[in-house]
Amino acid sequence: MSAPPLGSAVLWHWDVSALDPNAPWIVTEEERRLAGAIDGAERRRDHLAARSLVRTALSSCAPVDPLAWRFASGAYGKPRVAAPDCAADLRFNATHSRGLVACVVARGTDVGVDAEDLRRPVPSAGVLARALSPAELGELEASPAALRGLRFFDWWTRKEAYAKAVGAGFTLGFNRFSASDPERDGRCRFTQLVLRPNHLVTVAVLGNDAAVTVHALVPEGASANAAKLGASWLAVGWSPDA
Numbered sequence: 597m598s599a600p601p602l603g604s605a606v607l608w609h610w611d612v613s614a615l616d617p618n619a620p621w622i623v624t625e626e627e628r629r630l631a632g633a634i635d636g637a638e639r640r641r642d643h644l645a646a647r648s649l650v651r652t653a654l655s656s657c658a659p660v661d662p663l664a665w666r667f668a669s670g671a672y673g674k675p676r677v678a679a680p681d682c683a684a685d686l687r688f689n690a691t692h693s694r695g696l697v698a699c700v701v702a703r704g705t706d707v708g709v710d711a712e713d714l715r716r717p718v719p720s721a722g723v724l725a726r727a728l729s730p731a732e733l734g735e736l737e738a739s740p741a742a743l744r745g746l747r748f749f750d751w752w753t754r755k756e757a758y759a760k761a762v763g764a765g766f767t768l769g770f771n772r773f774s775a776s777d778p779e780r781d782g783r784c785r786f787t788q789l790v791l792r793p794n795h796l797v798t799v800a801v802l803g804n805d806a807a808v809t810v811h812a813l814v815p816e817g818a819s820a821n822a823a824k825l826g827a828s829w830l831a832v833g834w835s836p837d838a
């Protein structure tokens with residue numbers, strides 16, 4: 597068990613697409629109760645899986661029971677650790693999207709993460725106008741049709757990961773900046789991965805010298821994937837298919 601070194605981040609990701617929505621999630625009674633208001637078993641599953649992953653990932657960094665973490669929210673809803681007060685200054689962010697959940701944890705550095713399902717169609721012109729800068733809109737229009745989806749989700753997940761790292765979310769106004777701006781200005785570093793089931797995942801770490809390491813969470817029984825299991829996952833003694 598160890599916290600990421602200062603300035604670096606750890607990404608945990610988990611393909612929950614085949615999991616039972618009623619799996620024994622690592623969440624408090626209050627979280628379980630609030631999740632009851634979410635429409636759709638799969639959306640509820642993804643939300644509860646993300647909460648479980650956050651608790652597990654944080655407990656892989658500090659000697660705290662996963663259920664003991666308490667959270668508070670920033671002005672625009674960004675969750676942060678409120679208790680227990682562990683010296684590590686852990687910051688985190690989570691995303692969930694159609695069977696994929698991911699959580700990034702860092703120490704002393706703000707982080708954001710976004711995941712989008714690459715099978716989704718490119719949004720309508722109205723949505724694009726709110727999501728992209730004029731320069732991006734022009735570039736997308738000039739792109740070959742086969743590349744438009746990937747290009748859009750590349751830009752979108754960068755913007756959302758950055759907006760989540762600073763905590764402002766959509767209030768940042770996604771058509772007021774280009775996806776490449778935060779990195780070009782040295783405000784953040786992006787790391788991107790394509791992960792199962794069908795997702796593009798982008799991590800934003802504020803600052804410009806971040807290193808991101810990646811852990812996949814897989815059921816303990818999946819021995820073929822054992823090498824990918826984080827030791828810390830085993831350390832908390834819970835398996836998603838237990």
Ligand SMILES: CC(C)(COP(=O)(O)OP(=O)(O)OC[C@H]1O[C@@H](n2cnc3c(N)ncnc32)[C@H](O)[C@@H]1OP(=O)(O)O)[C@@H](O)C(=O)NCCC(=O)NCCS
Pocket residue numbers: 643646672673674675689690691692693708709710711756759760761762763764765766767
């Ligand atoms: C943060 C935001 C971009 C997330 O959008 P999304 O694509 O639906 O969701 P994702 O799966 O990527 O992320 C959701 C998680 O981000 C985290 N989150 C919530 N608000 C956040 C914020 N302001 N900054 C960073 N992370 C935030 C939470 O962990 C949330 O998980 P939960 O909803 O299960 O509790 C969006 O909700 C937002 O802009 N919120 C702030 C503005 C606001 O208050 N809007 C009101 C609703 S319109």
